[in-house]
Amino acid sequence: xxxxxxxxxxxxxxxxxxxxxxxxxxxxxxxxxxxxxxxxxxxxxxxxxxxxxxxxxxxxxxxxxxxxxxxxxxxxxxxxxxxxxxxxxxxxxxxxxxxxxxxxxxxxxxxxxxxxxxxxxxxxxxxxxxxxxxxxxxxxxxxxxxxxxxxxxxxxxxxxxxxxxxxxxxxxxxxxxxxxxxxxxxxxxxxxxxxxxxxxxxxxxxxxxxxxxxxx
Numbered sequence: 001x002x003x004x005x006x007x008x009x010x011x012x013x014x015x016x017x018x019x020x021x022x023x024x025x026x027x028x029x030x031x032x033x034x035x036x037x038x039x040x041x042x043x044x045x046x047x048x049x050x051x052x053x054x055x056x057x058x059x060x061x062x063x064x065x066x067x068x069x070x071x072x073x074x075x076x077x078x079x080x081x082x083x084x085x086x087x088x089x090x091x092x093x094x095x096x097x098x099x100x101x102x103x104x105x106x107x108x109x110x111x112x113x114x115x116x117x118x119x120x121x122x123x124x125x126x127x128x129x130x131x132x133x134x135x136x137x138x139x140x141x142x143x144x145x146x147x148x149x150x151x152x153x154x155x156x157x158x159x160x161x162x163x164x165x166x167x168x169x170x171x172x173x174x175x176x177x178x179x180x181x182x183x184x185x186x187x188x189x190x191x192x193x194x195x196x197x198x199x200x201x202x203x204x205x206x207x208x209x210x211x212x213x214x215x216x
Contacts, residue, residue, distance in 0.1 A: 008053065155196060
């Protein structure tokens, strides 16, 4: 597997579904392991340390929310992508409040799911289109206006990491080594940040980051 290939643990209480997901993902995602109960999930995730956990919402013993809360005590930065047959607003909001970075329904294709996993690994929040509105409505007003930076908010977590390193003066190859990604990926992130912020070069990026106190 390439270092760029995201790794997952699949958590679902139906073996036939776990097998189907593994098959659909193919070689686009490395499946490190599977779990069918909350207890198994917590142990497996802690031991295998995947980039992303593909997590069913409804399982015996507390479901996806319980898995997230227990894993958070051991791996506070673990990323979760909920994968469920349910598109109920309460399910979506509960699992996102617990700490999931995304929520997609089981009608998703294998290619789309692999892309969603990679995006969650890189810090994006990913939702099936119909579900995004639930989240926006639920969290509207959670942050006071003075804490919302529309420009910064449009950057993914990985783009912010790259931006901070650029502002500290690191070259693309150095950033690639530090973040365990390729120099081409770093370049792609920088290009994306420049486009989103409508800036021209890395010097303007550095000034932008310093002005927002993103650099220690």
